[in-house]
Amino acid sequence: MVEPVESNLPGHGGSLAVHTWPNPDARWRAVLVHGYGEHLGRYQHVADALVAAGAVVVGPDHVGHGRSAGERVLIRDVEAVVDDVHAAAATVAGDLPTVVIGHSMGGLIAARYAQRHRDELAALVLSGPVLGTWHVLDLLEHEQIPDTPIDPATLSRDPAVGAAYQADPLVWHGPFRRETLAALEAAVDAVNFGGPLEGLPVLWVHGEDDELVPLEETRTGTDRIRGLEFVERIYPGARHEVFNETNKDEVLGEVTAFVRQTLALD
Template sequence: MTDVRAHALDGTRGVIAAREWPHPRPRYLALLVHGYGEHIGRYAALAAVLTGHGAAVYGPDHVGHGRSAGERVVIEDFEDVVTDVHTVAALARAAHPGLPVVLVGHSMGGLVAARYAQRHGAELTALVLSGPVIGAWETPGQLLAHAERHGEVPDIPVSPSALSRDPEVGPSYAADPLVWHGPMKRPTLEAFVRTLKAVDEGGTVAPLPVLWLHGADDRLVPLPGSRTGVRRLAGDGPLTERVYPGARHEVFLETNKAEVYADLIHFLDGVLTP
């Protein structure tokens, strides 16, 4: 299924561009939440796996990202991003009422998805977190400390080589005009710090089933700090952990992506079975 539909929605801070990968007779809905500096179009392969499994798939470009409105990569409040994702969820539910909803968040999208589950968990059937920015993530504090000492945020863009061992992923990312290749912005770093704290203090999402996927060689969001946040978020609810030796940050685009997709589908089969 290669059909993709574009939607323009009223977001909290301007027009939000969203994509839909439709299914003629879906049995569940999948909401995809992308990471920092990128856009939802980079998730076409994951969407194809999910539509092949029976999902209608939806996902927005966040404010300041991709084709959505806003200054590039400026997010002043992640609560607004959660609200925008909820708007996309409402679009999906209106088109397909009564279906189970699965939320999949990667990296910064994992932070958004975690907060979404804390706010709207009763509307979800399962939560999937890939390399999630939750728990002990030191990068925002380090960059803000540098800015305090030197007057500006250092220009340290995301390294394409840190994304995947697949030799095609990095160059594709580097050449993508919808990807931000510059430095992080102070308002976004400050929002990261606030929202990491909000998720830590926001309670568990139990009994919501959680699947956590992470590359053991993830240098952008190191495994140990993320583990702290994931386990706190899951609480005493069902948590499935999959850590992939040698894999880097984007496990859905890794050389072992077939294994990752198989783990995802196995998890979904378990939570979607009546």
């Protein structure tokens, strides 16, 4: 296991906790973008796989998440979060090809990052991304947002994943915030109308039985951004967190193989 180094960086909403998994022999830079209510501390095994595939890995806990400052899970502007991720990526020096890897809400942030910083990226990986349409945004129709936290059972077929999620004090277990949902809705629209990622190699991985971010809702968004170098991999029976699924080694193997092939590292 590669131990992460944590540092602090000024973000748009206060101090950002930036996690870096060093690799003195790095041949590429992986930028990890986590999902709603969680933090990058849950991605140790993902970082280990990426480091083993030749990457130096970096990413922030988003504003209001994990060890970063801010009112819990409050995001008012996803564009500002993209700026934070971009600043965190820049803390890793060196002329290395950059691959952004985003999960769930992080997939939405990563897609917007790619639209805004296309010339800086070598590839993009999207895991269960919130794109296209998302039924959770229907909560905005309520005068008061119902207290419907994420069900840990929707994350993985491995019950240990849900148990660890439920017991994690850095994970948000409360209801969605109206301001955050409104910001995500605006970001979904921005990606939908931000243009396709022509010429950028993209890998989309998704669980076929994802109830939290359903496959067909995401597909309405991937159809808008896909270019000619767009690859999708759908895993039968898998739920939302494919990096934490019972076949996670297969998923991470396909991600690293995609990157290594794209970057001609083999």
